Amino acid sequence: MLSKPVDVGSLKIGQYIVLENEPCKIVGYEHSKPGKHGAAKARIVAIGVFTNQKRNVISPVDGRLDVPLIEKKTGQVISVTGEMVQLMDMETYVTFETPFPDEEELRGRLSSGQEVEYWQMLGRNKIVRIKS
Numbered sequence: 001m002l003s004k005p006v007d008v009g010s011l012k013i014g015q016y017i018v019l020e021n022e023p024c025k026i027v028g029y030e031h032s033k034p035g036k037h038g039a040a041k042a043r044i045v046a047i048g049v050f051t052n053q054k055r056n057v058i059s060p061v062d063g064r065l066d067v068p069l070i071e072k073k074t075g076q077v078i079s080v081t082g083e084m085v086q087l088m089d090m091e092t093y094v095t096f097e098t099p100f101p102d103e104e105e106l107r108g109r110l111s112s113g114q115e116v117e118y119w120q121m122l123g124r125n126k127i128v129r130i131k132s
Contacts, residue, residue: 009061018066098125
């Protein structure tokens, strides 16, 4: 199970949802009141975690959207080659490759031997911060 459904009306800015099979962080949420002929609607603006692509969705407040289940894990950087980072999970000692992070603050400081926090969601990995 990689995601779970939640009510659109319970979502808030900063939470994560799945749009078009991509985990996205909610950056905008507007709620309209029910009109004469319809239910209340929510307009959600979200940015893709892996693609940084902006996505919009309009849904009834009583509708449901999927929320990705995020596993927060610790890994050690083994090597940095081009646009890939080789990590070793600190619990299972499994090694794997993950894309180089887009964030400028991580790009400049990432090197072999460092411990990082990475998130696993929808079968993909993302390095989110360097542990000091």
